[in-house]
Amino acid sequence: MGEKLHPFDDAVALSTVPGAPTTGRTTEAYANMVGPYGGITAATMLRAVLDHPELLGDPISLTVNFAAAIAYGEFTVDARPTRTNRSTQHWLIEISQDGAVTTVATAVTGLRRETWSADELAMPQVPAFDALERTVFPEFIAWAQNYDLRFAEGDLAMTDPQPSEDSTSTLWLQDIPARPIDFPALASMSDAFYPRVFLRLGQMVPAGTVSLTVYFHATTAELAEVGAGPVLGTAQAARFSGGYYDQTARLFSAEGTLLATSNQVVYFKA
């Protein structure tokens, strides 16, 4: 018998039996209000790509469209390359339950080469991880219990929340228990910012991600440098209108390397 799996690895684990569809299942640890946390679904779909025998290269981009809530229990994951080039590969990934599609994703993987490089985004200047208090989310938000979240700005106000003119949150994120970061973990953390509309309105309202895109900038060597240490995330919305808003998020290593940029469009009711 091996060691007990980390809850994250348990949540994204896939079961592959030759000749049968690949399956996964939701876990209680990463439950959200309705169905599983979107970040864990994104990570699971990326896991299916990374586990595929024909995989070429590392993740470059991932887009996940949340078509319907996933019911708690088992689901089927179908990942297939739609086109394989010399240095890039394109993927289509679908999750379905009872024959109906719940989630559709596309991904690009590719070989990275040594080239001219530059970083235009400076990491926000914030207090160190150890200098900030952990925000413990309400128990009914199960997935958030798996993250040590330490806000430098835009914290979730648990008592007497007030509307805000700015939807920015900047915070340190770390898995609980700490776990060496990998591409699925980055995908999941890209979605770990509570809905920006809560921050603007000073109240919780129905909200759910419709589509999430993650661009991976980090190399595996850069991820190894981060190890199990915290990463700094910052997220902001641009426009709320007609029942939808967008969110831009960025994840940096503690040393200031931009690991991933992510965007999502969110449905809300207010």
Next chain:
Amino acid sequence: MGEKLHPFDDAVALSTVPGAPTTGRTTEAYANMVGPYGGITAATMLRAVLDHPELLGDPISLTVNFAAAIAYGEFTVDARPTRTNRSTQHWLIEISQDGAVTTVATAVTGLRRETWSADELAMPQVPAFDALERTVFPEFIAWAQNYDLRFAEGDLAMTDPQPSEDSTSTLWLQDIPARPIDFPALASMSDAFYPRVFLRLGQMVPAGTVSLTVYFHATTAELAEVGAGPVLGTAQAARFSGGYYDQTARLFSAEGTLLATSNQVVYFKA
């Protein structure tokens, strides 16, 4: 016989014959260095969604993965809803040639409702469209001849280009001839920023969009207000590394309404 089609409408036109696959074809007007301009391909895939008899609502998001160059000539466009909910609809769109997939896209359309709204992004302060000179791109960049592009910053330097520390371009964009803006036009304009790597390096290098995502914020009423007038676009890269970089772009009406936000990841060689 009707009036002559605008070159843009001609380029995104689809041919639908009952019982046969929907087809489109490239036009010389929107050619790029290798295959058609990515923005026109994105617009064509969105056109296929908007023309579909089962369409629900307006465009919310569009992600286009450029798996392979489209050869000049005819192509097949297959657009199908993967899931239709009460207020949102999810789409998968594929372009193929000779049975091989060249482009895979997903889209979300949805009904917009009157809700609380807010705009957090201020439009950059720049001189008016009429106060700036048009930049005429070299003739071999055919697609760019269809846009009246007036740069406030980050212009393409035609003579004695220098490296730059900042990849930002901010410019007015308008179709030539002027054409009332619609969702396909917004999708196309989202890709109309010349590669950020040219600006940083002060030279043209091989570069191509791998994946493009557009979030549509504008309502049809807001697009009607813009009419055939110019829109203001601004684009910047965050990180160049391993042969890829990302680009964030925003399109505003002249009155400062955020019409669309867009992101793309680009392959480059330098």
